[in-house]
Amino acid sequence: MTGVSAILLAAGRSRRMGAFKPLLPFGKQTVIESAIANLRAAGVSEIVVVVGWRGDELEKKLAAPDVFFAINSNPDSPMATSISTGMYFVGEASAAVLITPADYPAIPAGTIKSIIEAWQSGALLVQPEYDGSGGHPVLVARKYFKELLQLDAESGLRGFFAGHRNDTLRLVVDSPFIARDLDTWEDYVSLHQDVFGESPPPG
Numbered sequence: 715m716t717g718v719s720a721i722l723l724a725a726g727r728s729r730r731m732g733a734f735k736p737l738l739p740f741g742k743q744t745v746i747e748s749a750i751a752n753l754r755a756a757g758v759s760e761i762v763v764v765v766g767w768r769g770d771e772l773e774k775k776l777a778a779p780d781v782f783f784a785i786n787s788n789p790d791s792p793m794a795t796s797i798s799t800g801m802y803f804v805g806e807a808s809a810a811v812l813i814t815p816a817d818y819p820a821i822p823a824g825t826i827k828s829i830i831e832a833w834q835s836g837a838l839l840v841q842p843e844y845d846g847s848g849g850h851p852v853l854v855a856r857k858y859f860k861e862l863l864q865l866d867a868e869s870g871l872r873g874f875f876a877g878h879r880n881d882t883l884r885l886v887v888d889s890p891f892i893a894r895d896l897d898t899w900e901d902y903v904s905l906h907q908d909v910f911g912e913s914p915p916p917g
Contacts (some may be wrong), residue, residue: 718830719808720758720851721800722749723793724816725766725786730897734768735817737775738902741910745896748819750776753851755823756830758812762803764796794865801862811859813871814851820891820909821850828887829853837883841875842892848884849892 724746728735736746743751746763753761762782765772766789773783784803786796797813804811810833812826825842832840833853840853852871854862858878866873875882891909896902906914 717807717809718758718812718833718853719760719762719804719810720753720812720814721797721804722746722753722761722763722814722816723796723800724772725764725769725789725791725796725799727767727789731899731902733899735896735902736772737768738896739914740819740906744775745819746772746776746816749814749816749821750781752819752821752823752826753812754780756826758826759808760805762800763816764800766796792867792870794867794870797871798863798865801859804859808856810853810855811862812851812853815895817896818850818891818894819896820894820905822889822891825887825889825892826851829885832883832885837885839875839878839882841882841884842887843884844887844890844892847893850895851892 724736738745740748750761760780760782762784763776764784764786766786769785782803784800786799829840829842833855838855838857841848894905903913
């Protein structure tokens with residue numbers, strides 16, 4: 715147990731994709747199952763999945779002792795709303811939280827571990843970076859949990875980190891997948907090919 719929880723954001727409708735991203739096939743799992751497996755492999759203690767659109771399906775698919783569900787009743791709300799909603803379900807024993815959208819299924823466990831280790835070495839806020847670009851998951855120490863409960867809807871995490879620039883470690887990592895999300899079908903096909911060497915099932 716690391717004392718680190720994770721919030722996985724999966725409340726949206728996936729409108730740009732044209733298909734429900736969390737349940738798309740990704741190798742032998744779904745996109746969201748892969749994201750959860752990577753967090754578990756990195757030693758994350760508990761995972762809070764923020765659901766909204768098709769939330770019942772996700773709860774049935776992902777039911778497990780270490781997975782908790784927070785409901786965002788407005789799937790079209792800003793990401794900041796989902797983050798604040800998820801924070802209410804983070805356990806009292808958690809000393810830090812990782813935050814990531816559910817459509818980053820290829821982040822290696824080793825990369826997530828390096829983010830946690832940076833916090834264990836004293837960093838209060840950690841943003842991974844690859845080739846100059848930031849990505850996910852980000853890590854926030856307990857000191858800032860109350861602020862996450864009241865995130866500004868417009869500026870969200872970006873505004874939060876901008877306001878704490880001096881406390882933020884930009885951690886250079888060796889995986890491009892921290893910045894590879896799935897906004898479009900083309901993104902999905904490209905990532906699946908890069909990770910597995912083949913296209914996903916047609917659909």
